[in-house]
Amino acid sequence: MAKLKKSPWIIHYDGSSCNGCDIEVLACLTPLYDVERFGVINTGNPKHADILLITGGINAQNKKVVEQIYQQMPEPKVVVAVGICAYNGGIFKECYNILGGVDKVIPVDIYVPGCAARPESIIDGVVQAVDLLEMKQDYFEKNGISYNKAMKNKNESNKENES
């Protein structure tokens, strides 16, 4: 147990935002906050990541990118939407190109409030994400569901929805 707790690896994606939240996400890695002491690594590679941190809203262009990053992450995975823009588009909500928050395209597990979100609250969001990761893994293990099977079912149901 607690296999994921000590090494949550993060991938950070910047949607339609003012870059404020992104600066704060990176601030978490600096000597002042130093999230690496909890084993957190900013991987930049979806195939190595456990937690997807998204800042900023979804627009017509990055919709596909966000979907693809989410699909490339191995199970179990958690999505954290950082800042008000990732929740519903924030200050850009009424713009012609904005589709809305991150939950318009992929399932979001945790919302971190703020404009821009403070590093403290981002770290708090990641800590909650780690607990959720553990819960997801326990669920998979307890019910004897293999990750590949779960993903296959998900993909099939996606296909049905599309058709």
Add this chain to the structure above:
Amino acid sequence: MLEVILRGLVFIIAAPFVGGLLSGIDRKITARMQGRRGPSIFQSFYDVRKLLSKQVLIVNSLQHMLVWGFLIFVVFTGVLFFAGEDILLVIFSLTTAVMFMVMASYSVNSPFSAMGSQRELIQMMSYEPMLLISAVGFYMATGTFNIKGIMQANIPAIVYLPGVFAGFLYILTVKLGKSPFDLSNSHHAHQEMVKGITTEMSGSVFALIEIAHWYENVFLLGIVGLFIVSNQWWSWIIAGIVILITFFLEILIDNTSARVKWDVMLKTVWAITLVVGGINIFILDIIR
């Protein structure tokens, strides 16, 4: 024969622990150099345990097999080395292992992965001559390619091979994947090619790569020690100290330099090989 098997077994069991700890200490020292607290020194073990429990997104079954090939040949290299066999065989076996890694990375369609393997090949091209010169140097200094024989020399090899040792330390930075020569696979992604050679590997497949790197690092630091040991018992203590200093210097260089382009790496590594390694061998040939 029994002794050889025993030494091999000890390496197979102990090397992952030593390698994982070294990698954890590396991250701790790196963090302290950057004014951070840093993760626990057991962090690498936590990482691998997590990777083993994650889903594996298998791109193709060939890649899985080739990654296993990489691990098996790296372990084989280390076993040959610590069992005291022929050093030429050790170097060729290491080359085979890296070829498996390159092929594993080439077997997928990802451009990042392909670019990583191209760079890995360039790295091989740059460090391979120096590795062979080291083997030749050991032969000229001690009169044998056999590692057991080299360890029983009256005078440690470094007395005859200071230049070759310096050259070997230079290529060690390439082999350990440290800045400024971390071209094919960086410890920190977020570069122009994501994670390079390991981009397409996930879950337990990536864990195998990590474990193989632990074995490889222990073996490489073992070669550093081989330069120092002689038939005196205290030479082993000095070898241990030199290995630790080498390891610390590698971390220092990693943290104080930026990545160079491939041509700079190739030129400097070959220049060092030719000047320091070549002249050392040349002089040794004249005086012996």
